[in-house]
Amino acid sequence: FFLFHSTGIASQRRSLPLWMIALVLLGILVILGVTIGLLVHFLAVEKTHYYQASFNVSGASHNYDCGKRASLESRALIKNLENVMSDAFHNSSIYREYILSQVIRLSSGPRGVTAKILLAFKFSLAKKDNMWRSLRSILHQMLKDNKESLLTDPSSLKFMEISKDDAENLVINCCGRRLSLISDDLIKGNNRIKGGGPSKEGEWPWQASLKWNGKHHCGASLISKSWLVSAAHCFVRSNDTTKWTVTFGNMVNHPYMKRNVKTIIVHEDYQIRLKDDIALVQLTEEVTLTKDVRSICLPDATQNFSAGDRAIVTGWGKFYMNGPHPEILHQATVQIIDTDICNAPQAYNGSITDSMLCAGYMSGKADACKDDSGGPLVSLDPTGIWYLIGIVSWGDGCGKVNKPGIYTKVTFYRDWIANKTGI
Structure with missing residues (x-):
């Protein structure tokens, strides 16, 4: 009879040289370090964030677009609103992050005048959620505090984050704005x-x-x-x-x-x-x-x-x-x-x-x-x-x-x- 047997190819494990193991470990550590560094950088580096807000103001009729000259009455309302917002943020816990708040549009409607606002803040991504809550809370409190003097309606507040492109489009017809350099709009140097x-x-x-x-x-x-x-x-x-x-x-x-x-x-x-x-x-x-x-x-x-x-x-x-x-x-x-x-x-x-x-x-x-x-x-x-x-x-x-x-x-x-x- 014939005896069949399988002839397996014997495999022998060979250990890698120590220098190669060290090189692999070093590569892994470098990748981890770069990843962690990028993550920390992404979370910690500050950048400008843009928001759009709107709320109603009772009283006289106003229509204003930032690309056109406003009436004396509209300019007075705009100045009051911008001063009140600026004071609210400058006196808050996030005054360091605040850049600006500008009235972009006033439009009359059945519930009074709707004011559309552009806001800009500079902060790191790690603060994003807390900033959202703080911003909304400060705006809402501002509207409550000025309900009698400016006839603002806190319940009408709408608030959302927008992209830089959306912010750019929002002010495209507005004179005197430099959105791409908004955080640099401080006169400095000689x-x-x-x-x-x-x-x-x-x-x-x-x-x-x-x-x-x-x-x-x-x-x-x-x-x-x-x-x-x-x-x-x-x-x-x-x-x-x-x-x-x-x-x-x-x-x-x-x-x-x-x-x-x-x-x-x-x-x-x-x-x-x-x-x-x-x-x-x-x-x-x-x-x-x-x-x-x-x-x-x-x-x-x-x-x-x-x-x-x-x-x-x-x-x-x-x-x-x-x-x-x-x-x-x-x-x-x-x-x-x-x-x-x-x-x-x-x-x-x-x-x-x-x-x-x-x-x-x-x-x-x-x-x-x-x-x-x-x-x-x-x-x-x-x-x-x-x-x-x-x-x-x-x-x-x-x-x-x-x-x-x-x-x-x-x-x-x-x-x-x-x-x-x-x-």
């Missing part, structure tokens, strides 16, 4: 256009370049989808609309958007370097508002900006007299200077009128320079909204001692702007 610092993309979305025959000539500020404000002296060379174009974006020679000019309105009483240095530019086609192209808010004629207040001037002007131009938009922090100081004999010796604004430093430092003309001087209000307060007009050199920059005062010409544009 950069200069003359020898100063470049700006970030979308940091000053209302800034435009006025180009004559395709070359940058002056700055301008977007005040609506189709209107800009600039300096009258920019058009001394020519007010032929076919010669002018307007571009938007941080880089002057590689613009984000371009438009042709339909109308140029120079102030009727303009006199070279003396007074009424203001002009309006109407576009042939409205701009498309984006995070990088937005309008700046115009102040009321009665709005005050005091000596010592800080402001920002921007432009593509020269770094110094007869110097080179930047490709990227530059910015400078300046201070508003009392007119009497600017009119001193060693300064401008009485040349500054009520229609002008003096800003910069008597010691020199920051200043606008050649080809910044017509560009914006802007100021941030306590609610995080930027206002156009001046138009780069003239000065003696760039950054000279006792010779700060002179700007056309926008509040002085607010009614003129409204009369010409309806804005």
Whole structure:
């Protein structure tokens, strides 16, 4: 007989070398460390979170959209609501996380006026659940506390978190907002256009370049989808609309958007370097508002900006007299200077009128320079909204001692702007 037997292949376990075991363990530890580190980073690093709230206010009828000018009554209500919210959060346990609260819309309905609010806070993901409860509780208590004075209805409160894109869309038509830089909206630093610092993309979305025959000539500020404000002296060379174009974006020679000019309105009483240095530019086609192209808010004629207040001037002007131009938009922090100081004999010796604004430093430092003309001087209000307060007009050199920059005062010409544009 035949004896069959299976011939198995004998396997022998061989132990891995110690160096290989150590390498594997090290790899596992590295992966665990990276995973834990990323998790801690994700939970601990602070980022900006956005919320939308709405509630009802009884009383008079109000209709307001942040892209349009509000009535005096609506502005008063908006100011009251924003002040009350700001006080509520600043006096709460989460005051460090609070960034802003802004009224975006007022709409009349059967239950009174519905106020739509945008809120922003900065905190880590680990705090998200607690922040949600705190925010809702603070808002509800605020509405209860002001039920008599503001006629608010606590039961009408609606509250939800929204994405950054949704927040951006919520304020797309709102003037003077920079949502992408909302947590950076603190005036700081001492950069200069003359020898100063470049700006970030979308940091000053209302800034435009006025180009004559395709070359940058002056700055301008977007005040609506189709209107800009600039300096009258920019058009001394020519007010032929076919010669002018307007571009938007941080880089002057590689613009984000371009438009042709339909109308140029120079102030009727303009006199070279003396007074009424203001002009309006109407576009042939409205701009498309984006995070990088937005309008700046115009102040009321009665709005005050005091000596010592800080402001920002921007432009593509020269770094110094007869110097080179930047490709990227530059910015400078300046201070508003009392007119009497600017009119001193060693300064401008009485040349500054009520229609002008003096800003910069008597010691020199920051200043606008050649080809910044017509560009914006802007100021941030306590609610995080930027206002156009001046138009780069003239000065003696760039950054000279006792010779700060002179700007056309926008509040002085607010009614003129409204009369010409309806804005």
